[in-house]
Amino acid sequence: MREKRQKEKKKGILSRLMKILIFCLFIVGSTFVLLFTSRLETVIVEGSNHYTSEELQEKVLTKKTDKNTILLYLRYKYGETSSIPFIERVDIEMMNLNTVTIQVYEKVVTGCIEYMGGYMYFDKDGIIVESSDEKLSQVPFITGLSFNKMVLYEKLDTQKDEIFNVILNLTQLIRKYELDIETIQFSPDMEVTLYCGKIQVLLGKRNTYDEQIAELKNLLPKAPNKKLTLDMRNYTEGQDRIIAKPRK
Structure with a gap:
């Protein structure tokens, strides 16, 4: 009787081991088939x-x-x-x-500045998000600003923090009106000048530049490949005449 129970116990153990083995073989086989058939195309x-x-x-x-x-x-x-x-x-x-x-x-990039032969790209808050030897054509190049230090992933150290709001306003408008602006230049007193190919655009100093940039969208196609300075410092919406002078 005792031997019979032992045989039945061994048989149960073997049965469970066989089930576990079959399950493992099924998992391994299924995984192999799945990996074999999931070639990236x-x-x-x-x-x-x-x-x-x-x-x-x-x-x-x-x-x-x-x-x-x-x-x-x-x-x-x-x-x-x-x-x-x-x-x-x-x-x-x-x-x-x-x-x-x-x-x-x-990464959200609003502009870039040149530094030690390369380019530092920053976001709307002035935080440097990337450095590169490459100048991206779709990101405006910012000139005329001075900074105390530049550290990747930290905010540009400047005495004029409001400059980043101005840059954000300009870059958003440039993208909105799909203008090919290469450079945004700031003077010491924060006056803005844009460069588009051979054309120089004087915008002056304002809180926002919506009216000027909207009108610039209409002006630039009228002066292709011309070396001009467009003076829009005193421009107001609906103004008929804008001063345009040949650039030296």
Whole structure:
């Protein structure tokens, strides 16, 4: 009787071990099949203005395992990833076993200044968010300002903190009216001058520049490739005449 119970006990243990083994084999087999069939074939990039789709893929897909959709998703979800210039973060979303969407969240940049042969990019609060040897064409170059120090991820140390509100107002208007402004220059008394190709635009010192920038949108197409100075310091909405002089 005792031997019979022992045999039944051993049989139960073997049965449980067999079930566990089959379950493990099923998990391993399923994982292998899933990984084998989840080869990355299509990448959709959204939210990237600084980089083309191809450039961003080169910066995101940096490991051999990134050729697998599941492993790529898990790496960006739970693993460590390298930083990308001008990018706050990147989210990976699986659309299916062979397709992912790369959602890009870019750092908010309002302007840049030159420093030690490179460029320091700052946000609306004057905090330096990126440094680079590259000058981005879509970010206005700010000149005429002096700073006590420049430290990455810290606010530019200047005696005129209100300057950042002025820069934000100007850059928002420039983007709104899609103007190709290369440089925003400040004089010691905070008067503003814009440079667009060969054209110099005098805006003077104001709280906001909405009226001037809106009218500038209409003026610039009338003077293509001309070396001019447009004096809009005293411009008011509805004004018919604006002084334009040849630049020396």
